[in-house]
Amino acid sequence: xxxxxxxxxxxxxxxxxxxxxxxxxxISYTSMGEPWKSLANKPLDDQRAEPDIPGLKLANPAVLPAxxxxxxxxxxxxxxxxxxxxxxxHGRRGPPxxxxxxxxxxxxxxxxxxxxxxxxxxVQAEKEEKPEKSVIxxxxxxxxxxxxxxxxxxxxxxxxxxxxxxxxxxxxxxxxNQRQLAVIEAFRHAWRGYKAFAWGHDELKPLSKSYSEWFxxxxxxxxxxxxxxxxxxxxxxxxxxxxxxxxxxFDKNVDVNLFESTIRILGGLLSTYHxxxxxxxxxxxxDIGNRxxxxxxxxxxxxxxxxxxxxxxxxxxxWTSDSTVAEVTSIQLEFRELSRLTGDEKFQSAVDAVTKxxxxxxxxxxxxxxxFINTNSGQFTHLGVYxxxxxADSYYEYLLKQWIQGGKKExxxxxxxxxxxxxxxxxxxxxxxxxxxxxxxxxxxxHFSAKMDHLVCFLPGTLALGAHNGLTxxxxxxxxxxxxxxxxxYAQVETGLSPEIVHFNLHxxxxxxxxxxxxxxxxNLLRPETVExxxxxxxxxxxxxxxxxxxxxxQSFNKxxxxxxxxxTSINNVQSPSNPEPRDKMESFFLGETxxxxxxLFSDDIDLINLDKFVFNTEAHPxxxxxxx
Numbered sequence: 001x002x003x004x005x006x007x008x009x010x011x012x013x014x015x016x017x018x019x020x021x022x023x024x025x026x027i028s029y030t031s032m033g034e035p036w037k038s039l040a041n042k043p044l045d046d047q048r049a050e051p052d053i054p055g056l057k058l059a060n061p062a063v064l065p066a067x068x069x070x071x072x073x074x075x076x077x078x079x080x081x082x083x084x085x086x087x088x089x090h091g092r093r094g095p096p097x098x099x100x101x102x103x104x105x106x107x108x109x110x111x112x113x114x115x116x117x118x119x120x121x122x123v124q125a126e127k128e129e130k131p132e133k134s135v136i137x138x139x140x141x142x143x144x145x146x147x148x149x150x151x152x153x154x155x156x157x158x159x160x161x162x163x164x165x166x167x168x169x170x171x172x173x174x175x176x177n178q179r180q181l182a183v184i185e186a187f188r189h190a191w192r193g194y195k196a197f198a199w200g201h202d203e204l205k206p207l208s209k210s211y212s213e214w215f216x217x218x219x220x221x222x223x224x225x226x227x228x229x230x231x232x233x234x235x236x237x238x239x240x241x242x243x244x245x246x247x248x249x250f251d252k253n254v255d256v257n258l259f260e261s262t263i264r265i266l267g268g269l270l271s272t273y274h275x276x277x278x279x280x281x282x283x284x285x286x287d288i289g290n291r292x293x294x295x296x297x298x299x300x301x302x303x304x305x306x307x308x309x310x311x312x313x314x315x316x317x318x319w320t321s322d323s324t325v326a327e328v329t330s331i332q333l334e335f336r337e338l339s340r341l342t343g344d345e346k347f348q349s350a351v352d353a354v355t356k357x358x359x360x361x362x363x364x365x366x367x368x369x370x371x372f373i374n375t376n377s378g379q380f381t382h383l384g385v386y387x388x389x390x391x392a393d394s395y396y397e398y399l400l401k402q403w404i405q406g407g408k409k410e411x412x413x414x415x416x417x418x419x420x421x422x423x424x425x426x427x428x429x430x431x432x433x434x435x436x437x438x439x440x441x442x443x444x445x446x447h448f449s450a451k452m453d454h455l456v457c458f459l460p461g462t463l464a465l466g467a468h469n470g471l472t473x474x475x476x477x478x479x480x481x482x483x484x485x486x487x488x489x490y491a492q493v494e495t496g497l498s499p500e501i502v503h504f505n506l507h508x509x510x511x512x513x514x515x516x517x518x519x520x521x522x523x524n525l526l527r528p529e530t531v532e533x534x535x536x537x538x539x540x541x542x543x544x545x546x547x548x549x550x551x552x553x554x555q556s557f558n559k560x561x562x563x564x565x566x567x568x569t570s571i572n573n574v575q576s577p578s579n580p581e582p583r584d585k586m587e588s589f590f591l592g593e594t595x596x597x598x599x600x601l602f603s604d605d606i607d608l609i610n611l612d613k614f615v616f617n618t619e620a621h622p623x624x625x626x627x628x629x
Contacts, residue, residue, distance in 0.1 A: 174605035179551055183599040184231050186558065190591055191236055193566025194220055200247055206567030207584040215256045218248060223264045223592030225272040226621055231599055245280055250288050253310040258295045258303055259327035263619040264588060266334045271621035282341060289338045289347055296350040300378030301357060303328055322372040322381055328354055330394035332402050333617045359412050366426055367419030369395055384445040388424065389453030394618040396420050397462050401615045404469055407626050421475065432504035432514040437488055438481040439504050450504040454527055457486035461533035468540050483537050486530045487549045489515060496556035497524045497574045517575060525570045526561060528593035528620065535601040539611060550601045593620035
């Protein structure tokens with residue numbers, strides 16, 4: 001009956017299509033033999049699992065096009081089983097194909113200013129499903145290659161317009177819980193102080209109700225842009241955006257530190273562009289990225305530490321021609337992403353040259369690197385001193401994160417990372433007394449020191465991230481041991497806040513704790529590293545104790561560092577609850593990192609910055625993971 005109701009033209013078109021399909025052999029698949037039958041009878045999911053290249057196993061789905069071709073040489077890494085695919089986010093869109101919507105809320109905040117009185121009980125939520133991991137040895141590190149991506153186009157991509165993505169099934173929004181509300185209230189309290197006394201300036205001095213300048217570029221505001229977005233503070237975000245549009249100007253006769261301006265300003269602008277889809281932030285990122293390039297004009301291509309944004313000149317510190325290893329090797333995520341977005345290869349070429357140079361340098365100790373490198377000779381200096389603290393820390397972090405960012409293809413990065421972790425195990429790990437905490441010390445000319453910077457507490461999160469991406473399960477075990485140590489650096493102190501540096505007791509002594517603090521080291525700068533690692537450990541294990549530890553830390557921040565008139569302050573003495581000796585300074589990373597990681601730690605929404613789609617830079621700015629074009 002339906003056929004009779006069709007017009008003559010419609011019948012002709014249908015007959016023509018059937019004839020064409022029959023000629024091509026699409027309809028009569030039986031004529032193609034048994035292999036086609038067996039494929040046609042497979043479920044759709046099984047068909048998709050077939051690898052395009054024989055012998056290769058697919059990596060986790062990635063997000064955006066990578067800017068360079070993969071290294072086809074897999075070295076001596078074996079074939080490994082594929083990972084379990086991650087849960088895909090629902091209903092999130094943006095540029096290109098990525099725009100993370102801020103958490104949905106139709107309520108005003110009901111928390112009081114004293115958030116230490118907020119709900120103490122842990123958040124009741126289902127534990128996340130733990131992905132399966134490939135268990136391997138160090139020489140058998142996971143390499144799951146995708147097909148080679150294309151290099152960046154010489155022409156700038158239409159990045160201003162988010163690409164159209166087919167609408168995904170919406171899921172019920174995960175409600176904001178009481179602990180997250182407490183973080184939002186803390187952020188708003190800090191923001192009120194910044195807005196009232198330091199708007200448009202680098203850092204708030206909350207006690208004197210004034211500000212300090214470092215670069216004169218609104219550092220706190222730019223560093224906090226993506227935190228505002230993630231916390232769903234739309235009104236505050238729009239105010240900040242207006243300042244960026246009208247007042248953030250880089251054409252200034254001002255010296256900036258290459259590393260700090262890259263991770264805080266360039267990283268913050270790129271992240272905010274990806275989350276919001278607003279091309280204003282990409283244009284500003286391009287501007288400062290171009291102005292930072294003179295730093296790479298050195299005899300060795302190892303960049304100078306300081307750049308004058310207005311003059312287009314660069315120079316090392318006045319007292320030395322050295323740069324620190326962490327600084328020159330922790331700008332790669334940002335410059336690589338800038339190349340991908342703009343199609344201009346110069347940004348990635350500059351930082352890749354640094355990475356390649358450091359990869360081949362002599363002076364390492366089982367993958368551990370010295371702290372300084374000379375910009376003229378390109379060689380390591382001050383040899384024989386090895387630490388995962390200041391001046392070296394993020395070198396190790398960015399080895400892993402670049403490998404993840406690029407789709408797990410750049411094998412030299414993974415090789416250097418895995419070798420370095422083995423070096424840590426061999427030379428820097430010890431146990432304290434009496435609790436037998438595993439900690440990371442330092443090595444100076446063959447002599448072990450039981451000194452550990454709070455900065456080293458990035459390591460548990462990085463190890464957990466590597467394990468999540470298929471590296472050896474031993475890394476997760478070490479991560480769980482080290483995050484316990486980092487927590488004890490808070491719990492064993494009178495204020496519940498960690499000092500900048502601790503020394504661990506190697507021998508049991510009556511009346512002594514594991515942690516000893518020297519007078520020069522007992523300050524707290526509102527640092528994020530421990531809560532950063534707590535976020536990773538909770539996201540990958542679902543163990544609620546990590547949320548509880550983070551909650552204790554937030555309460556201690558509120559009790560000892562909160563300034564009633566707005567803002568939070570660093571303190572000089574974590575051992576004195578009665579007088580912690582406030583420093584009158586709120587670092588930009590307190591809003592850019594510490595509160596952001598606490599908010600994410602307390603969330604039970606795995607798609608709120610999905611770690612299979614984003615990688616955080618060392619200033620907690622999420623950047624997308626690439627995928628073959």
